[in-house]
Amino acid sequence: MGCGSGEDPTAVMREFLREAGGCAVIDGGLATELEAHGANLNDPLWSAKCLISSPHLIAKVHLDYLEAGANIIITASYQATIQGFESKGFSREEGEALLQKSVEIAQEARNIFVKASSRKRPILVAASVGSYGAYLADGSEYSGEYGDAVTLETLKDFHRRRLQVLAEAGPDLIAFETIPNKLEAQAYAELLEENDIKIPAWFSFNSKDGVNVVSGDSLLDCASIADSCPKVAAVGINCTPPRFIHALILSARKVTDKPILIYPNSGERYDADKKEWVASTGVSDGDFVSYVSTWRQAGASLIGGCCRTTPNTIRAISRALQCS
Numbered sequence: 001m002g003c004g005s006g007e008d009p010t011a012v013m014r015e016f017l018r019e020a021g022g023c024a025v026i027d028g029g030l031a032t033e034l035e036a037h038g039a040n041l042n043d044p045l046w047s048a049k050c051l052i053s054s055p056h057l058i059a060k061v062h063l064d065y066l067e068a069g070a071n072i073i074i075t076a077s078y079q080a081t082i083q084g085f086e087s088k089g090f091s092r093e094e095g096e097a098l099l100q101k102s103v104e105i106a107q108e109a110r111n112i113f114v115k116a117s118s119r120k121r122p123i124l125v126a127a128s129v130g131s132y133g134a135y136l137a138d139g140s141e142y143s144g145e146y147g148d149a150v151t152l153e154t155l156k157d158f159h160r161r162r163l164q165v166l167a168e169a170g171p172d173l174i175a176f177e178t179i180p181n182k183l184e185a186q187a188y189a190e191l192l193e194e195n196d197i198k199i200p201a202w203f204s205f206n207s208k209d210g211v212n213v214v215s216g217d218s219l220l221d222c223a224s225i226a227d228s229c230p231k232v233a234a235v236g237i238n239c240t241p242p243r244f245i246h247a248l249i250l251s252a253r254k255v256t257d258k259p260i261l262i263y264p265n266s267g268e269r270y271d272a273d274k275k276e277w278v279a280s281t282g283v284s285d286g287d288f289v290s291y292v293s294t295w296r297q298a299g300a301s302l303i304g305g306c307c308r309t310t311p312n313t314i315r316a317i318s319r320a321l322q323c324s
């Protein structure tokens with residue numbers, strides 16, 4: 001296992017959760033809201049396209065989620081990669097500056113929100129790192145199938161510089177999102193150690209059966225990798241239908257005492273060929289929220305929404321949780 005000791009990032013997370021009243025609210029779908037405001041994200045950069053074309057819109061969506069009650073806002077860097085920016089004609093330096101900008105936009109939104117609000121609550125900025133499959137933009141973050149040519153080293157080389165740049169931008173957390181397989185979890189764990197990343201991280205996997213992560217690798221194995229990495233402060237699941245979440249929390253609990261995070265999607269089906277969500281296959285905000293107390297009781301302490309959830313979903317989660 002490739003992860004060393006140092007400061008205790010788990011302590012940072014536990015202190016945040018204590019301050020927040022024992023549980024905290026993660027924001028909702030960023031890309032979903034950018035699209036709701038008119039952004040066209042049909043692009044290999046997806047939501048990260050707005051870092052170039054409409055940063056003000058990203059700031060607005062962060063603010064909307066803060067106003068809805070989020071304690072954690074996730075940056076627009078999910079599909080932002082140096083390689084992706086380079087293929088759009090940007091230089092390496094420009095690509096790195098765009099990554100940095102994703103963190104700055106979220107930090108500024110937090111500052112604006114904190115200045116304007118009378119009730120104080122802890123707010124963290126989480127720098128998103130999407131999987132290699134997200135960069136490929138071929139839906140493979142939902143299959144976890146990268147092929148035999150992609151090795152641990154391929155994945156580490158792909159993520160290394162981006163992780164350094166995001167960490168140097170000074171977010172409160174690094175959010176490894178939608179991790180589709182064990183190999184990528186292992187790559188992240190080794191990179192955190194080898195680069196001695198000082199920012200606490202969370203590992204969030206996705207599943208399409210409530211038992212395994214999407215590649216078919218066991219969630220128990222994946223969550224164990226996260227558990228044995230001292231730099232990982234929380235472990236969980238995102239962009240997965242609500243109906244699978246309860247079993248996945250119980251399963252993660254078997255292998256870790258770290259805080260559990262969950263931010264399911266709306267349950268709608270994603271058509272990877274058409275690159276769109278199939279409407280009316282999901283649950284309503286009301287149904288989504290009816291799960292919240294069960295998730296909390298099963299052991300999740302960080303709860304939010306992923307694709308196709310909105311500030312309304314987050315407002316309802318925040319009311320249901322009533323942490324702070």
Ligand code: MET
Nearest residue numbers: 029030031047078178239
């Ligand atoms: C495919 S999961 C997407 C996660 C990302 N944070 C977003 O909401 O845009």
Ligand SMILES: [Zn+2]
Nearest residue numbers: 239265306307
């Ligand atoms: Zn999602």
